[in-house]
Amino acid sequence: MILRDLRLSVTEAAQLLGVHRVGLSRLLNGHASLSAEMAIRLEKAFGVDVEALMRMQNSYDIAQARLLAEQMMVERYVPSASQSVQAGLSQ
Numbered sequence: 137m138i139l140r141d142l143r144l145s146v147t148e149a150a151q152l153l154g155v156h157r158v159g160l161s162r163l164l165n166g167h168a169s170l171s172a173e174m175a176i177r178l179e180k181a182f183g184v185d186v187e188a189l190m191r192m193q194n195s196y197d198i199a200q201a202r203l204l205a206e207q208m209m210v211e212r213y214v215p216s217a218s219q220s221v222q223a224g225l226s227q
Contacts (some may be wrong), residue, residue: 139164142182153177169193 139149146164150157154177162168170193172186180184 140183152181169197 139146142149146161147157150160153160153174157175158168159168163170163174169187172190175186175193177187178184178189
């Protein structure tokens, strides 16, 4: 864990970041997502690029959603022939 490498406890890191210890702990243990605000705090404290952090969070969120994709009951939308003709006329 990065905090261990920096010799910081969760409590010390939370104080440094100006957040509650429980919130930081939830993030570090995968029970909460990284917010843009927290990413900026991490960038300011540790010099980590906020855009890179947010891209990683987005990629993780998409991967987690894909794991559930087969359980999502969604039908593909197929316009009727009359809707297709109307759409072509309005262009």
